[in-house]
Amino acid sequence: xxxxxxxxxxxxxxxxxxxxxxxxxxxxxxxxxxxxxxxxxxxxxxxxxxxxxxxxxxxxxxxxxxxxxxxxxxxxxxxxxxxxxxxxxxxxxxxxxxxxxxxxxxxxxxxxxxxxxxxxxxxxxxxxxxxxxxxxxxxxxxxxxxxxxxxxxxxxxxxxxxxxxxxxxxxxxxxxxxxxxxxxx
Ligand SMILES: [Zn+2]
Ligand SMILES: [Zn+2]
Numbered sequence: 001x002x003x004x005x006x007x008x009x010x011x012x013x014x015x016x017x018x019x020x021x022x023x024x025x026x027x028x029x030x031x032x033x034x035x036x037x038x039x040x041x042x043x044x045x046x047x048x049x050x051x052x053x054x055x056x057x058x059x060x061x062x063x064x065x066x067x068x069x070x071x072x073x074x075x076x077x078x079x080x081x082x083x084x085x086x087x088x089x090x091x092x093x094x095x096x097x098x099x100x101x102x103x104x105x106x107x108x109x110x111x112x113x114x115x116x117x118x119x120x121x122x123x124x125x126x127x128x129x130x131x132x133x134x135x136x137x138x139x140x141x142x143x144x145x146x147x148x149x150x151x152x153x154x155x156x157x158x159x160x161x162x163x164x165x166x167x168x169x170x171x172x173x174x175x176x177x178x179x180x181x182x183x184x185x
Contacts, residue, residue: 053071130165
């Protein structure tokens with residue numbers, strides 16, 4: 001079991017060591033159920049960020065600390081100004097981290113590169129992200145269903161609000177660390 005607090009402090013100081021300014025990170029969480037991605041960075045409406053790391057990165061001993069830090073840094077870099085996408089500045093910073101510290105931070109990282117078996121593309125793909133307008137809870141759906149079609153009529157299990165907003169994720173197959181903006185339209 002890796003120590004997330006310890007690893008993320010290392011990552012933050014390595015990023016800061018290169019003069020890269022991070023955004024304000026309001027919270028970190030460990031996702032026990034994430035099978036579709038290694039990490040996630042959400043921009044909240046107040047301009048702060050929420051970073052989520054897949055639990056299996058921490059508990060699977062076949063995955064090295066370095067591989068785990070690559071995901072943490074991948075997500076950290078999304079909090080930098082102008083780094084919403086995996087292009088431009090985000091890419092520059094990732095390349096700089098790779099050159100300086102010997103990382104292999106990429107847009108998409110396959111399971112085999114982390115030292116674990118790969119998940120099939122069909123298992124990896126998240127098609128929709130629903131965000132509750134009441135409490136901000138998010139749910140992910142891989143395929144069309146009664147819920148994805150009629151979500152306007154479903155209440156949130158957490159807060160009861162009937163206020164889902166739906167976001168269609170494109171090109172997300174095997175995108176293990178995708179960037180999702182959870183603003184509500
Ligand atoms: Zn809710
Ligand atoms: Zn990303």
